Amino acid sequence: MKKYNLPLSTSDIQSLHAGDYVLLSGKIHTARDAAHKLLVKSLESNEVLPFDLSETTIYYVGATPPKPGQVIGACGPTSSYRMDPFVEPLMNSGLKVMIGKGERSDEAKAAILRHNGLYLIVTGGIGALVSQRVHSSKIVLYPELGTEAIHELEVVDFPAIVAYDIFGNDLYTQQ
Amino acid sequence: MNITREDVIREVKKIVVDAACNLDPEMVRFLQLAKSKETAPLAKTILSEIIQNQEIARNQGIPMCQDTGVSVFFVELGNQVRLDFDLVEAINEATRLGYKEGFLRKSIVAHPIDRVNTKDNTPAVIHIKLVMGDTLHITFAPKGAGSENLSRMKMMTPAEGIEDVIAFVKETILLAGGKACPPLIVGIGIGGNFELAPLIAKEAIFRPLTDEATHPINRELEVRLMKEINELPVGAMGLGGVTTCLAVKVNSYPCHIASFPVAVNLQCHAARHKEITLGGNKHEEI
Numbered sequence A: 001m002k003k004y005n006l007p008l009s010t011s012d013i014q015s016l017h018a019g020d021y022v023l024l025s026g027k028i029h030t031a032r033d034a035a036h037k038l039l040v041k042s043l044e045s046n047e048v049l050p051f052d053l054s055e056t057t058i059y060y061v062g063a064t065p066p067k068p069g070q071v072i073g074a075c076g077p078t079s080s081y082r083m084d085p086f087v088e089p090l091m092n093s094g095l096k097v098m099i100g101k102g103e104r105s106d107e108a109k110a111a112i113l114r115h116n117g118l119y120l121i122v123t124g125g126i127g128a129l130v131s132q133r134v135h136s137s138k139i140v141l142y143p144e145l146g147t148e149a150i151h152e153l154e155v156v157d158f159p160a161i162v163a164y165d166i167f168g169n170d171l172y173t174q175q
Numbered sequence B: 001m002n003i004t005r006e007d008v009i010r011e012v013k014k015i016v017v018d019a020a021c022n023l024d025p026e027m028v029r030f031l032q033l034a035k036s037k038e039t040a041p042l043a044k045t046i047l048s049e050i051i052q053n054q055e056i057a058r059n060q061g062i063p064m065c066q067d068t069g070v071s072v073f074f075v076e077l078g079n080q081v082r083l084d085f086d087l088v089e090a091i092n093e094a095t096r097l098g099y100k101e102g103f104l105r106k107s108i109v110a111h112p113i114d115r116v117n118t119k120d121n122t123p124a125v126i127h128i129k130l131v132m133g134d135t136l137h138i139t140f141a142p143k144g145a146g147s148e149n150l151s152r153m154k155m156m157t158p159a160e161g162i163e164d165v166i167a168f169v170k171e172t173i174l175l176a177g178g179k180a181c182p183p184l185i186v187g188i189g190i191g192g193n194f195e196l197a198p199l200i201a202k203e204a205i206f207r208p209l210t211d212e213a214t215h216p217i218n219r220e221l222e223v224r225l226m227k228e229i230n231e232l233p234v235g236a237m238g239l240g241g242v243t244t245c246l247a248v249k250v251n252s253y254p255c256h257i258a259s260f261p262v263a264v265n266l267q268c269h270a271a272r273h274k275e276i277t278l279g280g281n282k283h284e285e286i
């Protein structure tokens, strides 16, 4: 098990291989279906985002609402394939690392490889466990989307597995 | 037997909140058993995470999964029960209150095209069956989209047989891969018609985990599929190993001479459901 600080540096990305189990600490941004649609629109109209895509990691999630006193509710990953059409435009704007769950389309996989990016996965359905690794959460973009708004999370020892590495390995087809 | 709207709302609200955080102990036992049999290291780690997750959920009252689903209800209404209110409205009200007070995620949009969130997880999907007796039995199951989206239905032809059903089920599991959050419970409905096959497949998911089909053909399908699905290259979260499914349940219904509907409803490892019985002489929670 390897520990890394976020954002992952180029040499971190080069050191990781499909199947590596990692614990990540630092800032990530959440986005799922609706936020991705808006993000691509914002990028097309050259709007300035409140965060730099090349300096962050996108996590596909829509959490349950926190109870009073909690930082966040259950926040496991959502299926990544629904975000596949947005991979190319976001990576063109600097995004390198995405976290979600499940296999992706050949097009998305090829785009990630071409941009020397990384696709990490979290075990699906472990939202309570992941919530314990989130130390702060705030909405930074599209608040009108509610649970789907882009949140900035501060995570500590966030558990992830490398699914696609920069060498073209795919954990789903490897076994 | 008189049951009031308040009884229904109070008791249904309880199981709505409870189901999200407290996984059925039998399901936990099946997960632990699967972990002890698993040989692939990554799959073992994943099963540990899943088991640890439900413990945290139970102890801290956090939903085990953020997808707290479509609210599905199976209702069995006894013929001697008297209701002087709208049962569907009461169940929806309980859903609304449960999702709010339980801090569950509201995941329902009012129309599939313009997709505006109803903000309270209603309307629920409610199936009502009339039965004999003086009780009202309600099963609640929050059904996440991950596994639901990868479920499939096919109108096969009568010329096809058991091998074709097995092939269709296995193809469905392979296509779902890691996206349906395996280990799965696989509910299969064969026969009936276009709408009934998926319904009995869904009912199959909520049969007790140790329950065995009484019809010999259904039982043969359960036994063979349990073995053959776990030989597929899927495994826990699609990352290999021998734990693709924890249980296979097959329900059947007579069908037309020209028909052979088959439905496969996938249930992820967050197999949440709770039941309650109202009326009779007591209010009993299972």
Ligand code: SF4
Residues within 6 Å of the ligand: A076, A077, A078, A124, A125, A126, B065, B066, B067, B068, B143, B144, B145, B146, B147, B179, B180, B181, B268, B269, B270
């Ligand atoms: S498929 Fe099940 S475990 Fe996976 S995210 Fe959806 S509800 Fe949760």
